[in-house]
Structures are given as C-alpha cells and as structure tokens.
Amino acid sequence: MDTLLLARLQFATTASVHFLFVAVTLGLVTLLVGMQTAWVVTGNHRWERLTRFWGQLYVINYVLGIATGVVMEFQFGLNWSGLSRYVGNVFGAPLAIETLVAFFLESTFLGMWIFGWHRLRRGAHLALLYGVAITAYASAFWIMVANSWLQNPVGYEVRDGVAHLTDFAALLTNPALWMALGHVVSAALLTGGLLMAAISAWHLNRRTPDLALFRSSLRIGLVTAALAITLVQGFGFAQFGPVGGVQPTKFGGDSPQAEVLIADWTSRFGPGDYLPPALSNVGLGFMILIGFALGLLWLLVPLLWRDWIIRLRFPLWLLMLALPLPFVALILGWIAREVGRHPWVAYGLLPVDQAVSPISPWLMAASLVGFTLLLGTLAVTNWMLLARYAARGAADPALGRPPAQPPADDPRPEPAFA
Amino acid sequence: MELAWYALLGLFFAGYLVLGGYDYGVGLLLARGADAPRRRAALNAVGPFFLGNEVWLVAAAGILFGAFPVLEGELLAGSYPAVAAALAGVILVTAGVQLRSRPDSARARAAWDRVIVVGSLLAALGWGVVLAGLLQGVPLRADGHVAGVTHLFTPFAAATGLAVLALVVAHGATFLTLQLPTVEGDRLRPLARRLLLTAIVAVGAATVAGLLSDRVRAAAQRPAVGVLLAVLLVTALLAARAALGRRRPGLAFAATATALALPVLLIGATLWPYALVSTVEPSASLTVTDAAASGPTLRLLGWLTVPLLPALLGFQAMCLWIFRGRADGRAPVYW
Numbered sequence: 001m002d003t004l005l006l007a008r009l010q011f012a013t014t015a016s017v018h019f020l021f022v023a024v025t026l027g028l029v030t031l032l033v034g035m036q037t038a039w040v041v042t043g044n045h046r047w048e049r050l051t052r053f054w055g056q057l058y059v060i061n062y063v064l065g066i067a068t069g070v071v072m073e074f075q076f077g078l079n080w081s082g083l084s085r086y087v088g089n090v091f092g093a094p095l096a097i098e099t100l101v102a103f104f105l106e107s108t109f110l111g112m113w114i115f116g117w118h119r120l121r122r123g124a125h126l127a128l129l130y131g132v133a134i135t136a137y138a139s140a141f142w143i144m145v146a147n148s149w150l151q152n153p154v155g156y157e158v159r160d161g162v163a164h165l166t167d168f169a170a171l172l173t174n175p176a177l178w179m180a181l182g183h184v185v186s187a188a189l190l191t192g193g194l195l196m197a198a199i200s201a202w203h204l205n206r207r208t209p210d211l212a213l214f215r216s217s218l219r220i221g222l223v224t225a226a227l228a229i230t231l232v233q234g235f236g237f238a239q240f241g242p243v244g245g246v247q248p249t250k251f252g253g254d255s256p257q258a259e260v261l262i263a264d265w266t267s268r269f270g271p272g273d274y275l276p277p278a279l280s281n282v283g284l285g286f287m288i289l290i291g292f293a294l295g296l297l298w299l300l301v302p303l304l305w306r307d308w309i310i311r312l313r314f315p316l317w318l319l320m321l322a323l324p325l326p327f328v329a330l331i332l333g334w335i336a337r338e339v340g341r342h343p344w345v346a347y348g349l350l351p352v353d354q355a356v357s358p359i360s361p362w363l364m365a366a367s368l369v370g371f372t373l374l375l376g377t378l379a380v381t382n383w384m385l386l387a388r389y390a391a392r393g394a395a396d397p398a399l400g401r402p403p404a405q406p407p408a409d410d411p412r413p414e415p416a417f418a
Numbered sequence: 419m420e421l422a423w424y425a426l427l428g429l430f431f432a433g434y435l436v437l438g439g440y441d442y443g444v445g446l447l448l449a450r451g452a453d454a455p456r457r458r459a460a461l462n463a464v465g466p467f468f469l470g471n472e473v474w475l476v477a478a479a480g481i482l483f484g485a486f487p488v489l490e491g492e493l494l495a496g497s498y499p500a501v502a503a504a505l506a507g508v509i510l511v512t513a514g515v516q517l518r519s520r521p522d523s524a525r526a527r528a529a530w531d532r533v534i535v536v537g538s539l540l541a542a543l544g545w546g547v548v549l550a551g552l553l554q555g556v557p558l559r560a561d562g563h564v565a566g567v568t569h570l571f572t573p574f575a576a577a578t579g580l581a582v583l584a585l586v587v588a589h590g591a592t593f594l595t596l597q598l599p600t601v602e603g604d605r606l607r608p609l610a611r612r613l614l615l616t617a618i619v620a621v622g623a624a625t626v627a628g629l630l631s632d633r634v635r636a637a638a639q640r641p642a643v644g645v646l647l648a649v650l651l652v653t654a655l656l657a658a659r660a661a662l663g664r665r666r667p668g669l670a671f672a673a674t675a676t677a678l679a680l681p682v683l684l685i686g687a688t689l690w691p692y693a694l695v696s697t698v699e700p701s702a703s704l705t706v707t708d709a710a711a712s713g714p715t716l717r718l719l720g721w722l723t724v725p726l727l728p729a730l731l732g733f734q735a736m737c738l739w740i741f742r743g744r745a746d747g748r749a750p751v752y753w
Contacts, residue, residue, distance in 0.1 A: 063516045066472070067509040073479050074505050078498060081491030085562065088487020089711045093718055096484020100723045100730065103480075104473045108733050111469035115741060115750050165714045357495035358563045367502055374506055378513050385520045398519065403750050 001361035004353055007079040010368040014075060015338070016331050017375050018068035021382075023330055025065045026140060026185065027192015027228075028058040029133045031220060040126045049213060053394035054196065057386055059114060064382045066107070068375055073099065079364065080345065082355035087163045087346050090156045091149055094171065098142035106135035117400040140185060148177040151341055152246040153349045163349065175242040179235050180337070186231035187333070190294065191326040193228055196221030198323040199390045201316035210394050219304055222319070226297045233291055236333075247347055249275055250340040251284075261348070269351060272343065280339035283332035290329040294322065419720070420710040423485040424693070428686050430481055432679040434474035435545070436589075438508075439678045440464070441471050443590015445511055445538030446583075448531045450609075454524055456602075457531055459745065461515055461753040463597040466741040468515055468753065470734055475508065477730075484719055488562075489693050489709035496564025497551045500575075504544025510537025515753050539583070546582030550575040552685050553628065553644075555637035558696035558703065569697070574634055577620075577627040582681070584620035585655075588613040589674040592658060596667035599744050607662055614659040614674070618652055637695040644688035651680045 032055055039047030073095070076083055084092065109131035116125045148171075149155075155170030156163040171177075200218035204211060243250060248258035253275045262274045300318065303309035310316065341347050345355040389397070444464050448457050464471075482490045494501050510533050518530035547570060554574055557565045591610035595603040625648045628634045638644050658673035689695060693709045696702040710716065741749070 060517070060520060063513050066469075067512050070476060070508060070512070071505060073476060073483075074494060074501065076483060077479075077490045077494030078501060079495070081495040081563070084483060084487040084491035088483065088490065089715045092484040092487045092490075092711060093715050096480040096719055097722055099473075099476050099480025101726050104477045104730055105733060107473040107476075108470040108730075108737060111466050112737050112740065114469075114752055115466035117750060119750065120740065162712075164712045165718065168718050357491070357498075359495060359498055359567070363498055363567065367498070370502070370506065374509065378509070382513075382517070385517060389520065398752060401750070403748050 001365055003361045003364045004356045006364040006368050007356045013372050014068055014071050017379050018072055019330050019334055020327055021061055021065040023188040023191045024061045024195060026136055026188035029136050030189060031192055032058055033129055033133045036126050036129050040122050049394050050217060052397045052400040056389055056397040056399040059399060060386050064379055067378060071371060079357050080355050081357040083345055086350050090163050090165045091146055094142045094146040098139055102135045102139035102142060106132055118402055144177060144181045145171055148174045150346050152176040153346045175246055179239040179242060183235035183239060186228045186235060187330055190225050190228035190232055193221045193224030194323060194326055197225055198319045201319040204310050205316045208393050213394055222300060226301050229294045229297055251281060276340045276342040280336045284336040287329045287332035290325050294325055419716050420707050423716060424706050427481045428682050430474055430478035432682040434478055436675045436678045437471035437474055439586045440590045440593040441468060442538035442542050443586045445534040446587050447590055449535045460594060462751050463594060463745040465753060466737060470737050472512055485711050485716060486709045487711055489704060492564050492694060496556045497548050497570060498567050500544050500547035500570055503540050507537045507540025507544055511541060519753055542583040542586040543579040546579035547575045549681055549685060550578035554631060554633040555695040555697040557698045560699050560702050574627040574631040577624040581620040581624035584617040585678055588617040589678055592670050592674045596671045597745055599746055611659050611662050614655050618655045621652055633697055638688045639690060640688055644684055647680055647684040651677050
C-alpha cells in the first residue's frame, strides 16, 4: 500500500462529501435571507412559515458541513505535514483568516439564530441571519483564495527551501481565483435553488397541504436556479482562458506552453509524469453536458405564468428528476480542478510526494477507512433526515416553534422540566 | 510577535477546552441513565452555546496552521492516532447533538444519545493524549519529521487522557448545576461534588505519573512552574467543590473553567521557550520562534485578524448575555 495514494483518496473523499453539503448551505442561506427579510418587512405570516420550513432543512444540512469541514481542516496537518512545512507561511494565512473571521463567527451567529426565535426582536434575529450569510460567503472566498494559491502559487519567494509570503495582494488578484469563485458561488445558488424547486414540486405533485406555500417556494427556487445556471455557464467558460494560461498541463499536455513547462520541471525536479490523469477531463466533459442540460431550466420559467408548471404536472417531475444533476456536476467540477493540478500540491512548486506526511501506510489506511465510513454514514443519515423533514411539510417545523407549545414531535409532552 | 501569537493560540485552545469541555461533560453525563426529558433538557441547557463552543477548536486549528505551520504539521501527524480519535469524537458530538431530536422515535433518540456519549469520550481522551504528547516530547528527528506514533503509548499519556476525561465530566456536571432549573440543579449537586473528587484524584495521578516519567522530566524546561500550576489546578477543583457545597454554582463553574484552561498554560509555560521538544535529537526541538510562520505572514495575520478579535469575543459574549440564566420552560428547545 502506498501512503501517498491513500492520503490523496482520503482528501478526495472528504472534500467531495464536504462540497455536497456546503453548496446547499451557501445556496439555501441566500434564499433564507430573502425570505426572512420579506417576513420582517411585510409582516406576512406566510414568509415566516417559509423561513421556518426551509430554515429547518438548512440547519439539518449545516451539521454535515461543519463535521466534514473540521476534518478537512485537520487533514492538512495529519496527512499533508509537508504542505505546512514548505508552503504553510503562505497557504496557511488565508485558511487562518477563514477560520477566524468566517467559520468562527458563522457558527456563533447560527447558534443564536436557532435559539433566538421568540426571544430576540425580529430585526436582531434577522441581523443574525445576515451575519450567517455574510460569513458563509466570506468563508467561500477565503477557501477559494487558498485553493487558488495551490492552483497557481503567487506572491511568495522561496528561501532555504521554504516559501515566504512577499505579496498578499497577489493572492487576491490571482487569475485562478475570481472566475472560479463566481463559478462555485453560482453553482451553490443553483444547487440551493433546484433543491427548493424540487422539494416544492414533490409537495405540489402530491397535493399535500400548504399548496400556496410551496407554490411560492417553487417559483423562488426555479427562478434562482435558472438565473444561477446562466452564471455557472458564464463563469465556467470564462475560466478556461485564465486557467489554461496559468496551468497549461491541466487540460492535457499537447500545447507548446505545456511542453516548455514540463521540460522546465524535468530539469528542476527530475524526470517524471507531469500530466494529470485523463480521468479528470472525462469528468469535465460530463460536467459541461450537465451544465447545458440544466440550462433548459429556462424553458420551465415561462410555465410559471398562470401556474401551468403545476397544472401540467410533468414539469414538476422534470424538476424532481433534475435534482441529482447539480450534485454530480459539483463533484465532477472539483475533480477536474483538483486532480487537474496533479502531480502537484502547489502547482509547479511542491509535488504531492514531498507534501504527504511520513506515516505508515497502515495508519493512513485505517484513517481513510475510518473517516470515510464515519462521514459516509453520517452523510447518508443526514440525507435521510432531510428527506423525511422535507416530506413532512411546513405544518410545524421544530425550528422556531414557540416555547410554550409542547413539541409535536415528542412522544409525550415535555413540561417546563421533568 | 511570536509570543503574542503563541498566547493567542493558547487562548483559543484553552477556550475550546473550557467551552467544548462542558459540551462533552454534558454529553458524557447522558450515559447515567436519566429519562428522555432529562437528557433532552441537559442538551438544551447547552443549547444556544453549542455551535459557538465547538468553533473555538476550529479557530485554534486555524491559528496553528496560519501562525505555526511547522508545529501544526509535526504535532498533528506525529500524534496521529490521538488527533484522529479526538476528531472522530468531535464529529460524533457535533452530529449527535444537532440531529438527536430530529427523529421522532424514542429509540432513535436514545441511539443518538449513545453516539454523543461515545463522541464525548473520544474527544476528551484524544485531546488529553495530545496534550500529554506535548509534555512528554516527541521523537522529532533531525530531518524535522516525527518518527512513528508508538511514542504516544505511555502511562503518563494514559493518565493524562483519563485526567482530562475526569475534568470534563466534573466540569459538565458543574455546568448543569448552574444552568438547569434550580430543583434539577440541586439534585445534581451531590453527583457533581463526587465527580470533582474523582477529577482531583485523576489530576493527582497524572501529575505523579508525569513526575515519574523520564521523558516528561527531560522535556520540562521549568519543572517547578509545571508542578505549581498542577497544584493550582487541584486547588481550583477543591474550590469548585467547596463552592458547590455552599450553593454557589456560578463560583464553582468559574473554578472548573479555570481548571480546564490551566493545562494549556501549564504546557506552554513548562516547555517555554520550546513548543515541541524532541526526545531523540535535542537540536531538532522546535522553539516557539522556530515553529512560527515568518514575519510577513504574522504581520499580515495581525493586521487582518487582531482588529476583529474584539468582535469575535464580543459576539460570543453577546450570546452568553442573551441566553443567560437557567434554562426554564420559556427557553426554546431545539437540540
């Protein structure tokens, strides 16, 4: 067994599971901000119910986002100690900023938001959700700054074999950063919007109670998803230029720049295979196909007129069937970006075999199996709970339930205490 | 500047031990067989603070990576099994607490409660062993990497793991006497006092194991400070026990919180100027300055994060203030 391969597999698994959850987090929180703002501004009870129902799903989904995020953060030190040793001076900075100014605040605000219903004034409670959303976007930004630095290391100089930070602004103007950030954020909006549309479609198709409520969220979800897919496509194609410029080997090594680069690497790091596996670009092709397919969401938008989308029924089925697509595309997109920088941790600067921790393959294998099973089981359980809560409808979500009212989901009433 | 960042790292990890500590303590106390409403009430006493408590660990890890990258890599990879166990525990507690009330069936909730117990156990033992590993030194070779992980398995590490576990349970019980409605809090008082006694014995045992360990004695640069702080820790626990006896749960909680924070200070002060002491190659030992990121990185982090520190701590304080007071029937129930 090979420690390096196991460590790469573990990174790929954790990161993939992480993205499935954080994309939904980022997408849903944006829509929740809109819903709760509408509630506070209009005072309309319907918006409160929408906020509670979708907020409940958001909060359940958030759990696995944290759990996998914590593993991601510690994984750098556990499995990739060479990364901290050689480039920690530069790469560590955006990650440290992310944990302090984004993750830390986001969780603090969310805890207060969950328990703040009926306790805080409406404006203060809404402000907390704005805090959660802003820090969630800040988190995405700093993580993308860190990731883009691995794709295209800038703003550093190597002294005594260790990278030192020389120009932080270069990290923020990294050509690998902005289009990718736009792409990822709009993909998250697409995922959140389509999730909302698909769950609403399920309720409308089954004619469950609260048709009016789910009609609203269907419209919000569909319009968001349609706008987002256009942004996803735009930012996606806009990336090819800058990424091809800074990572000539990413999409295969047949360009003249790639050949020059590989010759340079061979002279500096010795001969080796400097091309990423073909697999990553196969996935990229599929992702682009999914992107075009989801572009057809625009065809459903005119059907919102006079509720044809609901009356015709089959568009509801289309939305439900389309739900897995953004998740598959998210994973494929990340594989293309991350596997595409192979064999480098930091492109052209630190090869993966120098970055991996010098630990025994057995220990690494145990860690891979253990954490994959743990996170996999939790992810599946989490989705089952999400599905059950989505199906249960908006009658009385536990989130935001008035304290005096005995919880309806408890087998027996729970008076004040004991 | 390195010292300031080292202190900040210590502050956030100590904050995690204090705040996460009572989460895990409350989690472990779910194992004592209370009925379902009591278990739920205990978790909701942690309620609004839970998410804000766990992230102190995330922040500490962020500072460790950003400001002390070399220490981060060698400490985590060199204590792999302990860190992995602690991490698994943290995840189980995070998922368990937030999801346990989502299923309706009593059986599913009881199963989630067991997940929380196991997670709390792993987290307390795991971080205890990591702290012991720092104090007894690691086989850091001249090439800068830690050799193997068997160095963790010592009587001192086991004793420290158990001591942290005992501290966490006693801290959690003290938290509940402070936070639950008065009647329930009073019922827990005898248990909390017994647990504090256990913690005193466990901390004493870990101290003796440390004094007997050659590696700890070799690694300690200031053994006297270490012993003094251990004595202070025991004093804090005695004070907590006395305060509980006089029905002063707030004072008792302050004392157990001090006891949870002291191990971090103890390690930092005892090893200073070193951050990671090598047991095999004295020249390979990392001082705090060696372990720190280079000047430009620390300056950048300082400019970007230090002005925000008051906001970070301020919002946490705001959470404490909004949800102050015992968890009564008017408090929202969500976990």
